[in-house]
Amino acid sequence: MNAINVRNLSIDLGYGSAKKRILGDVCFSVESGESFGLVGESGSGKSTILRCIARLLNLWEGDIELEGRSVKDMPFAEYCRTVQMVFQDPYGSLHPRQSIRTALQEPLRIHRMDRQVERMERALIDVGLNPAFLSRYPHELSGGQRQRVAIARALILEPRILLLDEPTSALDVSVQAEVLNLLADLRAKRNLTYLFVSHDLAVIDHMCERLAVMQHGRLVEVMSRDVLATGEAKDPYARELIQASLEYDHAV
Numbered sequence: 346m347n348a349i350n351v352r353n354l355s356i357d358l359g360y361g362s363a364k365k366r367i368l369g370d371v372c373f374s375v376e377s378g379e380s381f382g383l384v385g386e387s388g389s390g391k392s393t394i395l396r397c398i399a400r401l402l403n404l405w406e407g408d409i410e411l412e413g414r415s416v417k418d419m420p421f422a423e424y425c426r427t428v429q430m431v432f433q434d435p436y437g438s439l440h441p442r443q444s445i446r447t448a449l450q451e452p453l454r455i456h457r458m459d460r461q462v463e464r465m466e467r468a469l470i471d472v473g474l475n476p477a478f479l480s481r482y483p484h485e486l487s488g489g490q491r492q493r494v495a496i497a498r499a500l501i502l503e504p505r506i507l508l509l510d511e512p513t514s515a516l517d518v519s520v521q522a523e524v525l526n527l528l529a530d531l532r533a534k535r536n537l538t539y540l541f542v543s544h545d546l547a548v549i550d551h552m553c554e555r556l557a558v559m560q561h562g563r564l565v566e567v568m569s570r571d572v573l574a575t576g577e578a579k580d581p582y583a584r585e586l587i588q589a590s591l592e593y594d595h596a597v
């Protein structure tokens with residue numbers, strides 16, 4: 346079964362002559378256990394697709410299914426235990442006045458989960474942090490540690506799908522690889538499905554089996570990771586994007 350089916354996803358904002366098409370008839374599927382990348386220039390609609398799936402935006406048309414069920418029909422509790430999102434900026438996603446304990450406990454409390462202390466400690470250990478971090482506050486953590494906490498929080502309800510919106514691009518280059526390797530390990534251990542947005546094709550190459558290229562709110566091509574090495578995409582824009590990235594890699 347596919348973990349994610351997106352069919353004819355469209356968004357128009359504004360009215361009359363001020364109407365602007367943000368997404369146009371986007372279609373793609375992600376298999377269960379697969380990691381699927383979304384790439385494309387700034388403003389092409391990558392984050393908007395994630396926000397639609399995450400139910401942070403409602404004004405869309407089309408169909409979004411998770412494990413065969415329409416996101417619009419899924420009860421809140423079931424939805425939260427199926428999919429979670431990790432944002433680019435862990436400063437923004439963690440409340441500055443909430444301890445790590447409060448941040449991790451909130452979803453457990455809302456979903457009335459048992460063994461809450463054990464689950465919180467295990468969640469931190471699984472992302473490579475000491476359980477003593479429970480009593481700390483976000484400002485007492487490094488950027489990489491904060492993103493590890495954000496990942497722990499996203500995984501604490503044991504969802505099967507993670508939406509990752511540039512999860513390492515706000516981090517120092519030296520810790521980006523650590524967090525990417527952590528995400529790869531977690532996916533392998535838990536058989537997670539990832540929908541991974543990045544502007545960095547090297548990151549997508551490292552993390553994803555397939556990817557879609559977006560341009561001006563449209564999906565122009567779905568391809569396997571192998572195409573990133575050869576640059577032999579069918580669509581001219583996709584080819585240009587990959588070529589530019591290959592040339593950049595050779596120049597540095």
Ligand SMILES: Nc1ncnc2c1ncn2[C@@H]1O[C@H](COP(=O)(O)OP(=O)(O)OP(=O)(O)O)[C@@H](O)[C@H]1O
Pocket residue numbers: 358367385386387388389390391392393394544
């Ligand atoms: N709430 C909104 N109101 C108006 N326009 C919006 C809204 N959200 C997104 N947009 C517009 O939709 C388009 C797609 O934005 P989106 O953030 O999805 O792009 P992106 O590909 O993720 O870009 P980036 O790589 O810069 O994050 C942009 O033109 C953006 O300005």
